[in-house]
Amino acid sequence: MPEFKTxxxxxxxxxxxxxxxxxxxxxxxxxxEAAGYTLIIPPMFEDLDVxxxxxxxxxxxxxxxxxxxxxxxxxxxLRPEQTASVCRAFVEHRPTTPWxxxxxxxxxxxxxxxxxxYRQFDQVGIEALGTDDxxxxxxxxxxxxxxxxxxxxxxxxxxxxxxxxxxxRARYSQVLFEYFSRHESTLSSESRATLAxxxxxxxxxxxxxxxxxxxxxxxxxxxxxxxxxxxxxxxxGALEALNVPYQVNNRLxxxxxxxxxxxxxxxxxxxxxxxxxxxxGGRYDGLVEALGGPATPGIGxxxxxxxxxxxxxAEGAFAAPKNTVEVFVVDTVDGMHAQTICNLLRASGVTAxxxxxxxxxxxxxxxADRSGASVALIIGPGEAQNSTITLRxxxxxEQYSIPRSDLVGEVLKVLRR
RNA sequence: GUGGGCGUAGCUCAGUUGGCUAGAGCGCCAGGUUGUGGUCCUGGAGGUCGCGGGUUCAAGCCCCGUCGUCCACCCCA
Numbered sequence: 233m234p235e236f237k238t239x240x241x242x243x244x245x246x247x248x249x250x251x252x253x254x255x256x257x258x259x260x261x262x263x264x265e266a267a268g269y270t271l272i273i274p275p276m277f278e279d280l281d282v283x284x285x286x287x288x289x290x291x292x293x294x295x296x297x298x299x300x301x302x303x304x305x306x307x308x309x310l311r312p313e314q315t316a317s318v319c320r321a322f323v324e325h326r327p328t329t330p331w332x333x334x335x336x337x338x339x340x341x342x343x344x345x346x347x348x349x350y351r352q353f354d355q356v357g358i359e360a361l362g363t364d365d366x367x368x369x370x371x372x373x374x375x376x377x378x379x380x381x382x383x384x385x386x387x388x389x390x391x392x393x394x395x396x397x398x399x400x401r402a403r404y405s406q407v408l409f410e411y412f413s414r415h416e417s418t419l420s421s422e423s424r425a426t427l428a429x430x431x432x433x434x435x436x437x438x439x440x441x442x443x444x445x446x447x448x449x450x451x452x453x454x455x456x457x458x459x460x461x462x463x464x465x466x467x468x469g470a471l472e473a474l475n476v477p478y479q480v481n482n483r484l485x486x487x488x489x490x491x492x493x494x495x496x497x498x499x500x501x502x503x504x505x506x507x508x509x510x511x512x513g514g515r516y517d518g519l520v521e522a523l524g525g526p527a528t529p530g531i532g533x534x535x536x537x538x539x540x541x542x543x544x545x546a547e548g549a550f551a552a553p554k555n556t557v558e559v560f561v562v563d564t565v566d567g568m569h570a571q572t573i574c575n576l577l578r579a580s581g582v583t584a585x586x587x588x589x590x591x592x593x594x595x596x597x598x599x600a601d602r603s604g605a606s607v608a609l610i611i612g613p614g615e616a617q618n619s620t621i622t623l624r625x626x627x628x629x630e631q632y633s634i635p636r637s638d639l640v641g642e643v644l645k646v647l648r649r
Numbered sequence: 650g651u652g653g654g655c656g657u658a659g660c661u662c663a664g665u666u667g668g669c670u671a672g673a674g675c676g677c678c679a680g681g682u683u684g685u686g687g688u689c690c691u692g693g694a695g696g697u698c699g700c701g702g703g704u705u706c707a708a709g710c711c712c713c714g715u716c717g718u719c720c721a722c723c724c725c726a
Contacts, residue, residue: 240717291724295650313726339726344650347719348726355726422723436724486725509726536726564684595678597686612684626686 241343241351248552253354255553256383256537257336260356263379264334267371269358272333274317276340280309282320285522287489296341298351310340313488315516315532316523318359323525329362348507348539357513359532364517366463369494369531370470376498376511376533377476383540384549385500388510390477392496393484394464395432396456398518401492404455405431415445432485451482460493467494490516494531500543510543511535556604558647561586562596562611569611573621573639580640582647601626607646609639 238244245253261271286293292312299309311317314335322331336356345351358375360368373392380388395401409431412419419427419434423442426433435446453461471478478496486495495514503510513533520528544550559577561584563570570586577584585603587596593612600608610622610631621639624631625646634642 237717296724341725343724345718346721349724350726353726357726426723433724488725507725511726534726539726562685592679593684594680594686597684599686601686608686610685614684622685624685631685 239351241345243350247555251555252541252550252552253537256541256550257356259382260336260379260535261334263382264358264375267332267375269332269334269360272318272321272335273337274311274314274321274335276338277308277310278317278320280307282316282523283309283312285519286313286316290489292341292488296343298340298342312341313339313534314355314357315359315488315490315519315534318532319361319516319520319523319525319530322361322520322528322530323523329528330360330368331362332358332360334358346507348503348536348542350538354537355534356537357532357534359530361520361528361530364463364493364515364529364531366466367470369463369467369515370474370476372513372531372533373467373471373478373494373496374474374476376496376513376535379535380498380510380540383544385540385543385547386549387501387547388543389499389501390479390496391481391484391499392468392471392478392494393481394452394456394460394467394493395485395491395495395514396452396460396493398492400452400456400460401432404450404452407450407455408432408434411449412445418445430489435483435485446483449483453482463493486512486514488514488516490519490522492517496533498535500539500546502546503539503543504546507539507542509536510539554604557583557585558605559584559607559609559643560600560603560605561609562593562600563587564590564593564596564612565616566590569616573609573611576640577643580644582640582643607643609643 280297280299283293283297288294296312297309298312299307301307314337318333318335334357336354338352338354340352342351343349358372360372373390377388377390396404409427412423412427412431412434416424416427420437420442423434423437426437434442435449437446468478468480484495484497485491486497491514493515495512497512498510499508500510501508511533513531515529515531517529520526520530541550559582561570561573563573563586567588567590574584574586585605587599591599597608606626608624608626610624612622615621615633619636620633621636622631623634623642623646
């Protein structure tokens with residue numbers, strides 16, 4: 233056993249998974265940059281207060297914050313998500329609106345780790361600030377759906393809902409509180425605790441005894457005002473025009489307290505574990521204001537990398553890319569030939585690797601095989617003597633000699649480039 | 650934070666009712682006569698049995714603690 237291991241809830245991502253991560257982010261970037269979103273790279277930690285504005289009732293904030301005091305006495309926290317940072321950046325830089333950004337990177341939450349849930353976990357996401365145009369809602373949601381399909385996923389279910397405006401939300405919360413309070417005796421003990429904290433969250437309960445109560449609970453639709461209702465209808469209409477399949481789930485409330493109006497969630501229907509939500513988001517029209525900026529509407533989503541990749545595994549989609557070199561150089565003379573040949577090939581845009589330590593021909597050929605290279609170049613005493621190279625395509629038993637001066641041309645020819 | 654399962658070579662795991670120098674497969678290394686990998690054969694390296702206590706003549710096997718991991722709950726990506 234090694235003396236040191238990664239901290240709980242963290243891990244190393246090695247090849248080939250690391251290549252898959254990068255490809256994942258590339259696909260995401262391509263998807264959203266096609267719609268005009270630009271990359272933002274916020275810091276990984278901020279003043280604790282930035283995140284406290286997400287709402288004290290949010291568990292991510294109240295229980296799971298990775299915070300500490302730095303040497304300057306500042307109370308900072310590793311970001312639990314990036315929406316707050318993006319809004320803070322908006323207030324700090326005041327870009328022209330609509331401001332459409334995307335991000336990718338790790339977030340931190342101090343939780344008990346499980347599969348699909350880590351203390352350091354990666355998300356990709358987008359945020360769009362400055363307009364409450366329902367077409368923007370549909371664009372954001374549609375990009376999420378588009379991304380999943382670009383990955384090759386087909387079993388992703390999209391649920392949408394509206395929470396109404398700030399006043400509606402509070403009113404609905406009150407309605408729910410009264411409703412559940414009337415039936416408190418049949419409510420699970422966990423949900424009773426939740427009820428006191430945040431009545432909306434009771435709708436999220438997956439506990440058996442609560443299911444019937446939840447099914448019969450009053451729906452938000454009956455509580456919200458006409459304006460929010462009209463907005464929601466427009467969003468649904470725009471989604472239909474985009475051919476984005478969805479289903480309205482009026483029990484969908486989501487974990488962050490800042491959501492207003494549109495909320496949505498992507499669930500993989502092939503994942504077995506409890507962690508089937510692979511992404512989610514919504515409108516957060518009060519957040520910029522809460523961070524000291526002008527009243528600015530905003531909407532966005534975040535998708536979990538780990539969980540989405542688990543979904544990919546389950547669907548047999550988006551395999552890790554093969555990260556192999558094209559040419560492998562075997563040099564049993566002195567190692568210097570391998571160096572100059574590799575150098576020359578790389579300068580010509582051909583990826584090339586070699587063996588070290590002047591090992592036996594057999595060992596070097598074995599390394600060539602392992603490297604996945606499609607071509608091996610062999611330099612032994614004979615080749616060194618005549619200034620030739622033996623070129624061996626790895627998938628055939630045949631090989632031939634080429635003049636050293638024709639190296640690059642011959643290699644490009646064999647690689648068909 | 651609560652409850653439960655697990656923790657033996659780099660990896661996946663065996664290890665019988667506690668009993669001699671702890672095993673297998675894969676991987677790795679070296680060979681298999683005269684420079685050549687992917688199959689096959691032979692040999693080799695590699696383990697304070699997570700860690701710390703305890704019970705016992707004797708513990709990888711039992712007990713306690715601790716750490717890690719997995720599963721469920723909570724919550725969420």
